[in-house]
Amino acid sequence: MSAFKPLLRVMFREYYSPRRFLGIGNSKSKGKAIGISIAVVYAIVAMFFSFFLMFNEVAVMLAQMNMLRLLVGFVFTYSSGFAVLYVLLRADSYLFHFKDYEQVAPLPIKPIELVAVKVILMMTGLYIMTFLITAPIMAVYFVHAGFDVLKLAYYLVGMLFVPLLPTILFSLVSLGLHRVSKAFRNNKLASIILLMGFTVALIILSTALSLSGNGFLIGQTNVIEWINTNIPISEWFIQAVAEANLLKLLFVVLIGGIPFALFVLALPKPVLRFNQTATNTVRQAYGKTVFEARGVFKSLVRKEWRKFFSVPMYAMNSGIGIVMLLLAAGATVVFKQDVIGFFELPEFSGGIAELIVIGFIAFCVAMVYTPAVSLSLEGKAFWIVKSLPLEPRKVMAAKIAFNLLLQIPAALVGALAMSIALELPVLSTLAILLFVAVFATMVSTAFAYVNLLMPKFDWINEIEVVKQSLAAVVAIFGSFGLIALSIVGILQLAKVIPVYLAILVVTAVCLLALFGFARLVARNAENLFMRMQA
């Protein structure tokens, strides 16, 4: 009797049920479920139309050059590119080192069935995301090129096979990084550095390529053209969809499908070995036991610090903003003339350099969102802080303080370096520094409140909380909204008062918002803690 179907069913429930994925499904919280569902639909619709409008502009430009088919090239590149990042961060836990291995290993399940289920689980998430990203581009394509059912069908089939080659390649890269990091004494830190380095390198490469033309979009179009010319499967996919070419679709299916099938068939043996080795880890010699006394608050912050650096996926995802900040600051100083020249491009004409600095720094600051997930990451150990004589608001304050320790130094260094490189006036620089400090504190406090409202203690892998929990999504997208509001506010005020004063006025508003969020956290933490059941 095959265990494939029941295993797949139970795993889907475990990974993708509304209760697990969004933290809803409890009959008691209908209002919350409706609210969350509306928020999710809103986020999807907002994302669809943002991409639609953005690519509509590209389509107009491409249509003038009779190159509309290049939009399909964007679909190929975006889905492949997303697959690279998605697989790089997830393949190790989905395909190679199972958190639930000890639960499934004693069951009479064929290894190939177990691996197939895990592959399906990972690919389902990947397909959902790539579809959400590429559907608006295809919608723009159909609006400009005319709708065709066959082309739509070929797009849908093609999308199942396009991410397969990057999936194979970057699963192996993910495994390789895991193996390399294991060779280090502090393998968690090594893993964070390797993953971070790899991801940053990919971001730098793609950004550098995108900026290689006379503007961001044109630069990207040049990259897509280069990919089409040099990577045959991209051109086949474009021909399959844009020309409804069945033969080229078959090429795409075979070139992706056959290696992927072989990859999946080859997985069971090594995967079993990895997991068996992991459960039989021989204890190494550890250092001397040292005890240190410190204040409660400091102890709580230190606990957050240790958690952050012990979970590579956590550090990687919620710490990338710091790396981006420092890299950008360094790059701005080193390539000062190029950056100043870049701001003179048509897209930035009439723009204010202060706004660019504020927008970028605030964006990076918002990407450091540990307070939005750290309460959820307490998971089943949440009983500890609940049973100890600790004020819930102190626990939350420590989580905020830890985030500020991560954010503020990098944000201030980044803002200062960029301000100096762009030769901003002293008053503007000081105003920017003040804004950055207040904005970082405000979003960190807001993140903590979001996690208090939307905790997710029921998780198997930390990545479910860090990347997929509702609190993380709401925090990141919500903070983008706050950035947009700040920029619009400064832009409007700068029409009537000097820019530095406009920044200071918006900083004052952020300060008020900070007090508001701090009050919400302080007043509600205790009550919300008691209602939470980990």
Add this chain to the structure above:
Amino acid sequence: MIEIQGFSKSYDGVKFACKDIDLTIEKGDLYGFIGHNGAGKTTLLKAIAGIHGFNAGTIRVCGHSIQDEPLEAKRQLAYIPDNPDIYESLKGSQYLDFIADVFGLSIDERVKRIERFAKMFELEKALAQPISTYSHGMKQKLVLISALIHQPKVMLLDEPFVGLDPKASYLLKEVFQEMREQGTAIFFSTHVLDVAEKICNKVAIIKQGRIVASGVTADVVKDQTLESLFLELLEE
């Protein structure tokens, strides 16, 4: 030390996990809490520890209401859950440091007590290791040590003997006796009826969220065994 009056708790607002519970655990009591799975033992223990809120009644720990003065109440108690889920990112020593920091133990006090209990439970060498490498029993021992180092006046334990090896179980019973003599009130749930009968001066039996028998062990059991009484009460 623990006064529970009219305690009721419902998770869904319909069915009560515990209903109208009155119980008093006095200084030096070693109080066994017995009941079938899902009877409401963990619910009551978690409510006393301030982990769960509740719908009705009052719980006072050393005179402090767990609802109105949670910090004062929690400073007097230690809670040990049935499943030792603890911070796996920390080393054993770091976890104990964290607990000692929360209770404001000086470096000398903590080192002395940790060394004593770590030696007793044979965990000294493992304290430098990450908790993620610990077995279930080792985690259980670490949680026990973390509860003992701050010398609580009230100990709440949910199934403390599950997962412990025979030597550790024996030592825990010894520690219970020692703490009892020092005036600590110990309230623990268990399924091991003969242990409860042997070591507890008082027992309470909970059935479907209600206390059906409680008091001095000898008075409750009378001429039967605790096991036969428990089964009899279950069948009623």
